Amino acid sequence: MKLTGRSALITGASHGLGLAIARALTAEGAAVACVARPSAQLDAAVASLTAAGARAIAAPADVTQAAQVATAVRAAADAFDGLDIVVLNAGTWLGGSVTETSEATWDLLIGLNLKHAFLTLHEALPHLKRRGGGTIVGISSIGGVVGLAGSPAYAASKWGLRGLLESVALDVRAQGIRVSIVAPHNINSAGRAIAPASADRVHSIEPADIAALVAHICTAPPYVSIGNVSIWPLAAGITSEG
Secondary structure: OOOOOOEEEEEOOOOHHHHHHHHHHHHOOOEEEEEOOOOHHHHHHHHHHHHOOOOEEEOOOOOOOHHHHHHHHHHHHHHHOOOOEEEEOOOOOOOOOOOOOOHHHHHHHHHHHHHHHHHHHHHHHHHHHHHOOEEEEEEOOHHHOOOOOOOHHHHHHHHHHHHHHHHHHHHHHHHOEEEEEEEEOOEOOOOOOOOOOOHHHHHOEOHHHHHHHHHHHHHOOOOOOOOEEEEOOHHHOOOOOO
16 A cells, blocks of 8 residues: 555545545555535545544535634644645536626635635645645646636636646645646536446546546655646547647
């Protein structure tokens, strides 16, 4: 296991992709702090990890609130005597043209998809620096690479995430901290059953597929930095240029 002795903080880790990432990192030996709003779902997620033999804690927080993020990061760093990995996964999608998008929707998307990343990095980066290195992974979207019809507010939040993380990458590389962005498309987030040999299989990817990519990034040799990576189902027909 390549992450034995390492610790990770994952936002949005009470279900879905965040929980899949927690499972992938603990399978490599990492201890994980699952950050999400306090809920029975968060407790159940952590219980499922510990039942599988992982070292995991809940670090409840509304990730758009600075004081709560600071408390969650501090709890994780205290529990694991520092942090080595930060996965910025919390986020949501809401569609609508500019004229259909309310100010409240704009604020929600910018707050959860972008502000949360800033707040988390603001608190977590000093812990990575004290470790002498680490890995940051931001979960973006194809909408953070190319324009996205019908979702300008969402795309703006994800383009902002890209700008934030690419800038941070330049600021922290001298401290041995690497930054990667993973941009998925067409995730089977509802968890519907798809038969391996069905025609449907090539139309969506599973959270576990993305989590495996995140684990690969985190287990790369410390002198290797993997940049922006897009992942999509075969049938999407997307090219590297978008």
